[in-house]
Amino acid sequence: MLQKSEHTSFVKNTALSLGFDYCGISKAEKLDDDARRLESWLNKGFHGKMAYMENYFDLRTDPTKLVPGAKSVITLLLNYFPSEKQKEDVPKVSKYAFGNDYHEVIKSKLKVFLQLLKENIGEINGRGFTDSAPVLERTWAEKSGLGWVGKNGNLITKNSGSFFFIATLITDLELETDNPFVKDYCGSCTKCIDSCPTDAILPDKVIDGSRCISYFTIELKDMLIPGEMKGKFEDRMFGCDICQDVCPWNRFSKPSNEIEFTPINEILNFSNNDWEEITEESFKIIFKKSPLKRSKFEGIKRNLKFLD
Numbered sequence: 001m002l003q004k005s006e007h008t009s010f011v012k013n014t015a016l017s018l019g020f021d022y023c024g025i026s027k028a029e030k031l032d033d034d035a036r037r038l039e040s041w042l043n044k045g046f047h048g049k050m051a052y053m054e055n056y057f058d059l060r061t062d063p064t065k066l067v068p069g070a071k072s073v074i075t076l077l078l079n080y081f082p083s084e085k086q087k088e089d090v091p092k093v094s095k096y097a098f099g100n101d102y103h104e105v106i107k108s109k110l111k112v113f114l115q116l117l118k119e120n121i122g123e124i125n126g127r128g129f130t131d132s133a134p135v136l137e138r139t140w141a142e143k144s145g146l147g148w149v150g151k152n153g154n155l156i157t158k159n160s161g162s163f164f165f166i167a168t169l170i171t172d173l174e175l176e177t178d179n180p181f182v183k184d185y186c187g188s189c190t191k192c193i194d195s196c197p198t199d200a201i202l203p204d205k206v207i208d209g210s211r212c213i214s215y216f217t218i219e220l221k222d223m224l225i226p227g228e229m230k231g232k233f234e235d236r237m238f239g240c241d242i243c244q245d246v247c248p249w250n251r252f253s254k255p256s257n258e259i260e261f262t263p264i265n266e267i268l269n270f271s272n273n274d275w276e277e278i279t280e281e282s283f284k285i286i287f288k289k290s291p292l293k294r295s296k297f298e299g300i301k302r303n304l305k306f307l308d
């Protein structure tokens, strides 16, 4: 028993020492309610052309299928709220993409995390994930007590808002679990729903991904963005933060301490002209470590043209 509580303290302290802002733990078990919600989301086509969302349904809803013998899901949050803003009246980049690509930053932290667990606790089996794996990350964050899923679909912490990345570490290590976050502090507010320019926020915390600006500007690989969306992007050229910017809970956001998320100079200072004139060669150099490379040069050009 003592061992379990010592291991839990070790996990929580390690999370903080690696720079994660919050850490919560839940029992690794099948997610029945969420499986139903995900199934209905997919059946309605809310994933648009993100075909990867249809894959690995069983793994997505059952951590023991991702890590055999899994006992615990450790959920970690990493703040990315930048202390600086872009210039006024320029194409807007989502805050999460101001600095280096979080996939790489978090992947290396998770690797060290696992290594430290092995060195200090013993031979354990575990895998770390962030974003690109079949894990319902917001669900685990809520289940492990870190916050609630708001009407805008984002995981919101009561103390510091929603500008956080989520990562999970699924392990066969038995740990003390945290209580799920059962309250919902959205109340009667509808600011996110009222502000979404493409009406992507539906009732019951459901987001129609196929109408989200983030989907059109990052995930959609077609060379044309549907004409019905013309004029609706409010200057968003890579991702969209509107439903988080208007959220009253984000007045509690604090600047990130993660050095890797320090904004790239060009993102803060590029003028309209700089974006228009950037060559593929400079794009590749400037945004080598940035999430913008996911859209590639052609994608960024497509997005800029759509804003004209």
Ligand code: B12
Residues within 6 Å of the ligand: 033, 034, 035, 036, 037, 038, 041, 050, 053, 094, 095, 096, 130, 131, 132, 133, 134, 135, 136, 137, 138, 139, 149, 152, 153, 154, 155, 156, 162, 163, 164, 165, 166, 167, 204, 205, 206, 207, 209, 210, 212, 214, 215, 219, 238, 239, 240, 241, 243
């Ligand atoms: C596909 C995807 C997208 C798609 C679809 C969005 C969506 N809402 O599903 C698109 C490209 C549009 C997108 C956009 C964005 N995304 Co995204 N995305 C994902 C991804 C890869 C999968 C999400 C998923 O499974 N969707 C399917 C739906 C059904 O699941 P879900 O929304 O997660 O909902 C679950 C829970 O919220 C819960 N739930 C939902 N409703 C309810 C209701 C009740 C009552 C209860 C109890 C629970 C509950 O159950 C659901 C499962 O069934 C995750 C990473 C991951 N592996 O989880 C990142 C992720 C969700 N995205 C993230 C981010 C940052 C964004 C953007 C802010 C990026 C940007 N600035 O442009 C926007 C925000 C858009 C929005 N309002 O949601 C973060 C969210 C962090 C946070 N604080 O919540 C994640 C977790 C990535 C990460 N590792 O940090 N994204």
Ligand code: SF4
Residues within 6 Å of the ligand: 152, 195, 196, 197, 198, 199, 200, 201, 207, 211, 212, 213, 214, 240, 241, 242, 243, 244
């Ligand atoms: S990210 Fe933008 S487009 Fe997507 S749901 Fe939020 S406000 Fe709407």
Ligand code: SF4
Residues within 6 Å of the ligand: 150, 151, 152, 153, 185, 186, 187, 189, 190, 191, 192, 193, 243, 246, 247, 248, 249
């Ligand atoms: S804007 Fe209002 S309704 Fe939307 S997530 Fe924030 S508190 Fe909830």
